[in-house]
Structure formats: structure tokens, C-alpha cells
Amino acid sequence: MDATLKTGDFYEKIALERSTMEINIQATVGICAEFKSALDAEKAEVSVVIAPIKVTSENESKIRVISGCNLWQSCQNVQCWYSLGSRERKKARR
Secondary structure: EEEEEEEEEEEEEEEEEOOOOOOOOOOOOEEEEEOOOOOOOOOOEEEEEEEEEEEEEEEOEEEEEEEOOOOOHOOOOOOOOOOHHHHHHHHHHH
């Protein structure tokens, strides 16, 4: 990438060095002991996969990775960040 700078009456073209970055992202398989199939259901232990679902960057020095649970749509645990129950509770607060 090049940049053009004006210094006095002269324009100077400066070559900017681009750095590269390697990021390895993978899913995590595990056990969730907080799964709730309904709001009034007892917590159950289930196998889950937590996987990256979105990677964003505002600039080249800051990267944000958003992860999700494969059972989020069926989980009603409002205490879990990934669950449908948590998302519905956030909507109700608005």
C-alpha cells in the first residue's frame, strides 16, 4: 500500500509496509452442565460444540471473534450467554 504526503510544496510517495497475521480458529467440543430445555426445567448435562461464527475487524490491529453454541436455539437457560433464553431476556428488557 502506498501513501502520498504533502510536505511544503512537495508531494512525497511513501511505501507503507503491510504486515501479515495468521489466526487459527477452531471449534471446541465439550460438556455443558447448564442446558435447560424449558424455563422451569432442571439443568441437564449435554454435549455441545462452541464454534466461531463471525470474525470482524475495525482495523488491522483489533480482531473480534464471536462464538456460538450448537444448541443455543433449544436452550432456555437465561444465565448462559449463548442460549435462546438469554437472547429473549435481553429483548424483554428493552
